[in-house]
Amino acid sequence: xxxxxxxxxxxxxxxxxxxxxxxxxxxxxxxxxxxxxxxxxxxxxxxxxxxxxxxxxxxxxxxxxxxxxxxxxxxxxxxxxxxxxxxxxxxxxxxxxxxxxxxxxxxxxxxxxxxxxxxxxxxxxxxxxxxxxxxxxxxxxxxxxxxxxxxxxxxxxxxxxxxxxxxxxxxxxxxxxxxxxxxxxxxxxxxxxxxxxxxxxxxxxxxxxxxxxxxxxxxxxxxxxxxxxxxxxxxxxxxxxxxxxx
Numbered sequence: 001x002x003x004x005x006x007x008x009x010x011x012x013x014x015x016x017x018x019x020x021x022x023x024x025x026x027x028x029x030x031x032x033x034x035x036x037x038x039x040x041x042x043x044x045x046x047x048x049x050x051x052x053x054x055x056x057x058x059x060x061x062x063x064x065x066x067x068x069x070x071x072x073x074x075x076x077x078x079x080x081x082x083x084x085x086x087x088x089x090x091x092x093x094x095x096x097x098x099x100x101x102x103x104x105x106x107x108x109x110x111x112x113x114x115x116x117x118x119x120x121x122x123x124x125x126x127x128x129x130x131x132x133x134x135x136x137x138x139x140x141x142x143x144x145x146x147x148x149x150x151x152x153x154x155x156x157x158x159x160x161x162x163x164x165x166x167x168x169x170x171x172x173x174x175x176x177x178x179x180x181x182x183x184x185x186x187x188x189x190x191x192x193x194x195x196x197x198x199x200x201x202x203x204x205x206x207x208x209x210x211x212x213x214x215x216x217x218x219x220x221x222x223x224x225x226x227x228x229x230x231x232x233x234x235x236x237x238x239x240x241x242x243x244x245x246x
Contacts, residue, residue: 108204
């Protein structure tokens with residue numbers, strides 16, 4: 001009897017821990033992201049789309065989940081996860097050691113470069129003259145962490161990358177640090193910016209769940225990521241969103 005009760009308890013826990021149930025009884029996976037991070041997540045024709053969105057939709061479908069996308073500020077994603085408002089973060093989040101204190105990460109799904117941007121023609125801003133300069137970053141990102149290592153620089157964080165770009169164009173800041181694929185997308189619509197330096201990103205991007213709450217989901221997603229790489233679906237999405245060039 002104890003054994004049966006234990007098995008039933010584990011089964012119930014597996015259902016509860018991997019997501020919520022939709023009104024029709026389907027398993028629901030509430031995915032938190034910040035849709036200002038093209039090509040990973042952005043809004044097009046009123047819908048949130050992008051590499052991360054297609055990737056988690058594919059994984060969710062294969063695991064039997066109804067995926068619900070919840071768009072919010074990047075720096076609020078981990079608090080929302082800890083508060084139980086979302087089940088997983090899929091938002092180009094780097095798996096830093098500091099974040100690992102609060103969340104559990106899947107395997108990395110992408111590793112990029114850190115790109116430094118300035119207003120076109122502003123040759124006074126170079127990799128060696130950043131001391132004393134104002135550097136714009138998105139709040140709570142690995143780029144903010146990178147900027148804070150630059151001796152003598154003033155870091156100007158903002159919740160919205162678009163606002164940071166507007167500040168650069170208006171001369172309120174001297175430089176921006178962005179993930180390369182994201183920088184490439186923004187430069188298409190903002191030709192006033194140019195790249196003046198690049199560095200390999202020290203950490204890859206991964207999906208995050210609340211620490212210690214969902215080891216089975218982590219295992220399942222890692223298995224699905226492996227399958228996507230093997231069956232070509234991963235490379236298909238990489239090429240679709242131009243990430244093979246980054």
